[in-house]
Amino acid sequence: VAFFTRGERNGTSSNRNSLSGKAADVNPVVWTQVYGLLITYSPDYKLDNPNTAQSRAANFMARQVQGALVDVPESRDYDVAYQFVQEYVMAILYYSTDGPNWDRQLGFMDNGDDVCAWHETVDDLVSATFQDVTVAGGFEQGPNGHVIAGGEDSVMGVQCNEAGEVDYLVIPNNNLKGDLPPEVGLLEALQHVSLYKNKISGSIPNAFQYLNDLHTLVLEDNEMTGSIPDYINEQWTELQLLSLAYNNLDGELPDFDGMDKLTQLALNHNGFTGAIDVFDNTPLLEVLLLSNNELDGSFYPSLLQTIPVRLFDVSNNKLTGQIPPDFYDVEIVDVHNNQLSGNVPAVLWDDYDYAIRFFSAYGNPNMEGEIPLHIGKLTALRHLDLSGNGLTGSIPPSVNHLFNLEYLYLGNNDFDSQDFPYLADLEKLQELSLRACAIEDAIPHWMGEWISNLVLLDLSDNALSGVIPPNLSQLIEMRFLLLGNNQLEGPIPDSLWDLRNLNMFTLDHNDQIAADTSIGDVCADDGPFDLQLVVADCSLECSCCDECCQPNDTSCGVSNSPNLDHGYDRFGFDFSDDLSFEATGDDDDDDQDN
Template identity: 30%
Template sequence: MFWRVNISRKLNCPEILLVCLFFLFTSIQSDDLQVLMKLKESLEQSDTNNAFESWKLGASPCNFSGIFCNANRFVMEIELSQKNLDGNLPFDTICQLQSLEKLSLGNNSLTGIITDDLKNCTKLQSLDISNNSFEGTVPELSSLSELNYLRLEGNRFTGQFPWKSLENLSSLAYLSVGDNQFDISPFPLEVLKLKKLYRLYLTKCNLEGRIPLGLGDLTEMKNLELSGNHLTGEIPEDIVKLTKLWQLQLYDNSLNGKFPVGFGNLSELLYFDASNNSLEGDLIELKSFKKIVSLQLFENKFSGNIPEEFGDFKNLVGLSLYKNKLTGPLPQNIGSWSDFDFIEASENLLTGPIPPNMCKNGKMTAILMVNNKFTGGIPDSYAACSSLTRLRVSNNSLSGSVPAGIWGLPNVDFIDLAMNQFEGAVTTEIGDAKTLTQLRLQNNRFSGNLPSEISKATSLVSIDVSFNQFSGEIPMNIGDLKKLNSLYLQENTFSGNMPDSLAECKLINIINLAGNSVSGRIPASLGFLPSLNSLNLSTNQLSGQIPATLSYLQLSLLDLSNNKLTGLIPPSLSNQANNGSFMDNPGLCSQNIRYYQKCSSSSHIRTLISCFLTGTIVLLVLLACFIFFKKKQDKQEKASFRSDSWQIKSFRRLSFSEEEILKLIKQENLIGEGGSGNVYRVVVGTGTELAVKHIWNISADGRKVNRSSTAMLMKRSGNLPEFDAEVATLSSIRHVNVVKLYCSVTSEDSNLLVYEYLPNGSLWDRLHTCDGENEKLDWETRYEIALGAAKGLDYLHHGCDRPVIHRDVKSSNILLDEFFKPRIADFGLAKIVQSNGGNHSAHVITGTHGYIAPEYAYTYKVNEKSDVYSFGVVLMELATGKKPIEAEFGENKDIVSWVCSLLGRGEDILNMVDSSIPEVLKEYAVKLLRIGLICTARLPALRPSMRTVVQMIEDAEPSKFINITIRKDDGSDKEVVGSCEKLKSSP
């Protein structure tokens, strides 16, 4: 052996030194092993990815996965990022590694605080603990003098960041501490001394005041991000010296003034975002940005013409200019050179034609040019733009016929041509628009028939073709649109009978056929539409009797006036609220509404008998259909669980097997049914209660298909199946206020998700469906639910390795355990934000009516603030006890507009609070209602982050404000009303 020593003779000095070094190295290596085993012990409970599988006693640390050693075989680097680890990180242990130069633990779920022991890691050159859930203050960093790479962003740090300690970190080249809740402070001047910096990420750091001069001296800077702060004043003039910049992010601040002279020197810029500020002046300085890929300048005060040079940007992919004061035409060559993706130019004063070649390379997804003065027609080139998902050009001066191919674009989700002068027909190609959800054509000159092929566009949720010149019959097969929520056909010349198939649109909320020439009888089956809230059939040629089944509906609007209806007005509809609903129908009679002739007894009896027989027949038919489909469903359920190829994927330690689960999926355990599948409550052998969600695979035509078919469908459409979306999201989440996913069980025919069972149902159930006074939630419980749910969403947005946008936050997706502690649930619509940052978007309108943020209908630029809006609606539910949509709010009104309209009329906000809340606690409910108003600001930038919402709710705890009273004139009411005024005046 190389190290064997002959001890039978006297050792000389060099040999003694060699032996000492051997034992020293062996001792240090042994110490490194013990340190790593302690680290494993702290974190292995959460090791679902087997990161520590190779970490074993007796093995060399240099052979551990994620461990790298130097030439002397001492631990030099720990790389355990994105391993789904949680638990407290023992810095006192880690810093015993005397040769440690790099510690990388980013994108996990680690918690706890950074202790002062970090100062002992004196040889660290790189430290990355970003995107975890560390809390508390960041300790002094002065002793880490060799540090050149520091990432702390995306945690929950508070207090003051130790900016002063940066003076001792002169080697620092990469500094990223954003997305934390540090105390508000001015821009740290210490940063200006870090001459080697090439990346500075201070987004969402609570910085205020001006960006200082001297920033331009950091000439190595390539990536500068200062967004989401409280920065004011002008962009510093010496920023023009940062000629190596390839990314500059300044959005969501309060910057003003013009671009500094020479700003065009930043000719290496690829990504520039200065949106949502108060910048002004023209865009001439930007004409030199030849390499720009993404240019985001929306929601500012820019004016003047768009430089013609923008049309020569050969790398430009995304351009957002909406909500400015820009004039003149768009450069006609814009988007002609690159894989252009989208243009957002809405709400300006732009004129001239739509540039024709933006989809030249077949990659464009969105044309958003609402509220301008564009003229001409839609260029024929866009008829072949198969990548297009949104076409919104409403409220311009466009004219001519729409190219036929536009109607049938295979990926289009939203066609909005309203308030122009378009003419011609909607062609049969619309049947090919399988992903179309919204069709808005109102206030144009379209004519001809509405083609029956529209029923093949089965994703349609909203149709508005009102105030046009359409004629002919309403398509008889319109009932094939199973997802239809609103149908506006008013003020055309439609004729023929009302389609009986409308009764098959079970989700429809609004039907408006006013001002047409529709004849025949009103279908009695309309009375069985469970969601119908508004029915306007006025000014038509309808005849016969008013169906008694309309009494089953809870309508906020019913208008049957100016028709040819005859017979008895059903007694249940004969009330003050419907007094004007039946005007100008000379043949109608009523026993209890003034101004109508009294019905004769014989006609009264005949009418009642007719209504009874009609209702009985309809009920029998519906009952037979229900039994038929239930039996069919049961057979499908049983057949789906006969597969032998089950695969179970566990995300937590399990005390049950897939066989136990499968045996218990039966009808008597069914507790819920939904559009995506059934939910069962099962009790396994250990006594553990579980909720099992059986997700159906649905094809584009509404049929259930097996797993392999679904995979092919989704591959063609480019979408992630709901099952895979929920698994991908929930499997990596660990939080007390997010529902636990134990495992998934899959076969070719069935997809099962196994959750914890929450015995108290959903918040919706407890708020809106409880019958006795004793079953209502008291205020203390409501408060705890609000706080817990907010913490769950805060974790999704800020605590995961990548932010998770839920996209369907609502009270029915907040489940309650046996102690009424809340859990965020149902992630079928969730979107995990990509780690490369940028502006996060969702290209499909998703969510639930009443909770959907207004930007969903305006732009695909949807981010975490959309969840904040939806959560604000939940807070309003908790405070008022009302549903998001109520008949008393009025047509097309929701709880947000209701609250704001009452405040705008000077109503006392206390009067809006749920009457079941005791008077002594109503003031605290008002606090929650105010937070809800802040969360539902029209502009996403005005909404707080969920982390801020948690802080506001904690500050509104009743015990902290027991002696505070509401003062109606102290300015706070005015502030809330002001927010509402902004909301009402915004488009």
């Protein structure tokens, strides 16, 4: 059966044995034989045009025949001709994607090798290469949300199964430029395809619907356009892993009903629209990445009752509705920067072991109510970010029971006036932001004695009083210390300058700090500090301040930046041996996933 029907050959030439596409060094008789076979698999107007990838690939095959390296099959039937055809297809891919300028040639177009030998073993591109998910075992979301997997000695290029059929096409990060040719759809045995991080453009070819044995398809981090084909849930039923992230794709999400082997799906950083009610019958789906799109549907109560998702990221969309309570059974939940409303789901104080380890819901200003009283029951939590919402009440004491917590951001809500929350038992804490939490209290002394791993401490925009505790100097890992816009008083303790790793220090709008206080030691050119930002009141001696603030100048100081809390470099948080979420703190608002 012809791969292309005549209805698909718009503008075809009238002579099916045309020599117009033949190169000068190709024998006309050989060309006629090759052309007569390949006309079954490529439209004649492509073969007749010497500038197309199809014509160039056909000439390559004709030279192979002339050199007695291959024979023209006696039948056009694919079952007979597949070895000839698949080498032709790989040659089309090579020419369609500017093969001569690939970073690695990978043995492509080597006249002495069968197409099954067109590959290399590499070590330096492991993180960008997908292999068999049953072998690679595991999933990571790496820097900037990229999906990565693989092991040592990864094979890059083409591999074949025992029957000599191409079943593996993995060419990541190799400077491929151009559209994917539809002839790739002829390779019916293909199981694993990864063209991650290239410059591939155009849409997913309609002919890819014939790749019915696909297990892995990774087209992430390219320049592709168009929508996800509607045939996906009917033709790609064997698919286990699909990543189309970081492209320019758009349209509504197709129905994934019937994809009962799909375990990992990454569609983040595109322009998809519509609802997310298309995953009801994906019973093995564990990883769902939909962040940074234009999705505007509503959460619905049964969302997580039909899929066993472990990593759920829909951040930076326009989703509405309330967070279902069963989200606490998901290891990683990121719903920040949407239009969610309602309360943070209640936590029942019972003997249930909740799975959640990462929960980020900042930037949903219509979320209201109080932080759940028994939130301390979520003992697996390592990352909790509820900042920038409309939460009220106060920070509950049970937060101090989150003993595994490494990252806690609760700032910029609508809390009532409160004392400094007791968090002395959070000994693993690395980043703490209680910015704008309506705290009217002194900075507690236990801060420097018990939470010794702090790298970031943001207490700005409160009503803190008293002196800066000298024992903050024990926080030797501290890089970001933000104390601006409070009511602190007294001199700055000299011991504070023992924080040799300090990168950012703000003390602006603290009118009661002694006017004769100097932070000159921090500013010394020959000092040990690597300060990148210093902000203080103009009454203080500070020769290296990036900005000094007058008492009534509310526009002064970094406290006015709404993105301050989420603009730092973040640290990776590994939650288990085969699942992790690594945040990066990209300064681009659209990429602030973490």
